Amino acid sequence: MTTARQVRQLVRPLLERHPDLTLVNSRTLMLVPIAHVTREIWIDRTSSALYFTPQWTLNPLFLPYVKPITNAGFCWEYIYRSADIDGQGRGWCWDDPDMPKEFITKTERVIKLLRSVDTLHACRSLTEAAIDYTWGKDCFENLVYDIAMGNLNLARCWWQEVKASPELQHLPQEGPWRTWNLRIRSLGKPLMDDNRAALAAILHRWERENVACAKVEAMWAPTPFPLEEAG
Structure with missing residues (x-):
């Protein structure tokens, strides 16, 4: 090796x-x-x-x-x-x-x-x-991506598909998929209310948690999302 x-x-x-x-x-x-x-x-x-x-x-x-x-x-x-x-x-x-x-x-x-x-x-x-393989192949990733980019009208279209998806019809009892499910659900109300500040806060929180888990805090520079700059 x-x-x-x-x-x-x-x-x-x-x-x-x-x-x-x-x-x-x-x-x-x-x-x-x-x-x-x-x-x-x-x-x-x-x-x-x-x-x-x-x-x-x-x-x-x-x-x-x-x-x-x-x-x-x-x-x-x-x-x-x-x-x-x-x-x-x-x-x-x-x-x-x-x-x-x-x-x-x-x-x-x-x-x-x-x-x-x-x-x-x-x-x-x-x-x-x-690139042939790109991030954003499914409606969940496209939803988050377009929110981050500030494309909220398009994100609301993705939200309709997300709501109807089998993955969101039932809430898992425990484990990482329950956390993922709840996080996706948390985007719905601020998205439909056009609440850019609330959406940005959610994405920043997820980013902070990923940075901490990856142990790269010392190299991370918190930056506004295009979502915030467009508001």
Whole structure:
């Protein structure tokens, strides 16, 4: 398995060149400061000790879940190696002496891209223009997203679909799905009342809780949502 020491050695040149980049844990690089979306580069382990799999992702922090964001949010993409002289793909192999140099080159391109998406609008524009897998595939996520963006007329359309969804017909007795269900329900009244302040307070609370669970408070910069700026 890929070790924390291997990762630290691999990413050291990146950390030295980019003061807005930090190694959050043994495998995750983040651009800081963090606002509503984390901009991450993962150095994932594989089943082989010889290989690792790097990828980047944008993760929203204001969704109504009860655990920190750990999976793809807006989008995620693998960072691929260049083909060899025979046109065959190459993996990220620790034993390959050419690997570290190519990793730095490819990752710096990703850093430049991630640095350019420093607002909620920019994150969404990137995913809509270039990424096949985007956050906001279902009515629940679209509801929260459009509230955050201040698109309340559209959010009210999503709310009608959410209310009719099987997931909201019954309230779970306990567990994280009950919490999620109650949080989704809590959006209804302020949304229909056009109460932007109440909606913003809800999203800020969820974001604070996700930030605390993810243990990135020191890198987080609380920021108004477009919802508040449009009001």
